[in-house]
Amino acid sequence: MSNRINNLKNIKENIHKVENYLVNNFGIIYDFQFDNDIFLLSGAIRDSIVDIAPRDLDIVMLSDDDSELKEFIDKYNLKHKRNSFGGYKIEFNNITVDFWATNDLFKTIEYNLDGLFYDIKDRKILPIGYLSGVEKKTLNKLNSDSEHPSNERQLERELKLKEFIKNI
DSSP, X not given: OOGGGSSHHHHHHTHHHHHHHHHHHHTHHHHSOOSSOEEEOHHHHHHHHTTOOXXXXXXXXXXXXXXXXXXXXXXXXXXXXXXXXXXXXXXXXXXXXXXXXXXXXXXXXXXXXXXEEEETTTTEEEESSHXXXXXXXXXXXXXXXXXXXXXXXHXXXXXXXXXXXXXX
């Protein structure tokens, strides 16, 4: 595993890969003038930095309601359906984008390695718990009240994150 994701300096030096991926695959996110802050969540950030095409994009908007999300979907006539987070699963350019609104960014974190955010509007990285997990090579559950559903996919995520830790 690359050392490009094991500290904040390396992540910042490689953040252009995240930006390039977003511009090339979901560039409309930069075209729409969001009033609220929007964040790309950890998995796509880690994958992009180590030159792996993300399986999907998880994007959250800080807001009490999803009216601005609906406006975004309508403006670009995006194919969508409701997802398990109460947001929208959007299909665009052969990419699945889970996009939802929450008023608490911490609710999107289940494990310490989930705590890596890319602020799309301000184009900066926000690590919350991620760096200590990478440094200590540990996977810790931080938030049992996270918005992640409990199911097989959660187990799959946990195994993937444990594998990630072993390969740092």
